[in-house]
Amino acid sequence: MIKRPIPGVGVAIVDGTKILLIRRGRGPGAGLWAIPGGKVEFGETLEATAIREAREETGYEVEVGPVVWVGETIGPGDPPEWHYTLTDFLATVRAGSLRAGDDASDAAWVDLDRVDDLEMTSTMAPLLAVIRGLTDE
DSSP states (O other): OOOOOEEEEEEEEEETTEEEEEEESSSSSTTOEEOSEEEOOTTOOHHHHHHHHHHHHHSEEEEEEEEEEEEEEEOSTTTTSOEEEEEEEEEEEEEEOOOOOTTEEEEEEEETTTGGGSOBOTTHHHHHHHHHHHHTO
């Protein structure tokens, strides 16, 4: 069986100095905080994935903006347990009300000054550096 990287999308929903985070309900990273996101379905655009994942995990309808971070996460082992390529978009809320759903066990608006107090997935540090740079402008 040939294994290939799985494309994934993240949605950085920012409002002023706050970012919307979800606590992952399933692995990899179960129990850790991250931006909403998930796997791209076959035939689905990256932007459509971002909109779907935001709705499923947070209850919000979002307007997707520019790509703010691209990276990957590769799990432990040889061969590794997982390999995701990630494209993270900036987004804003258009409608809806906050609720944790799908594979998110919790969802919360977190001040960017307090977000480092949370246990987060490994890809959050480089994304947050970009987000903080945008909010400082």
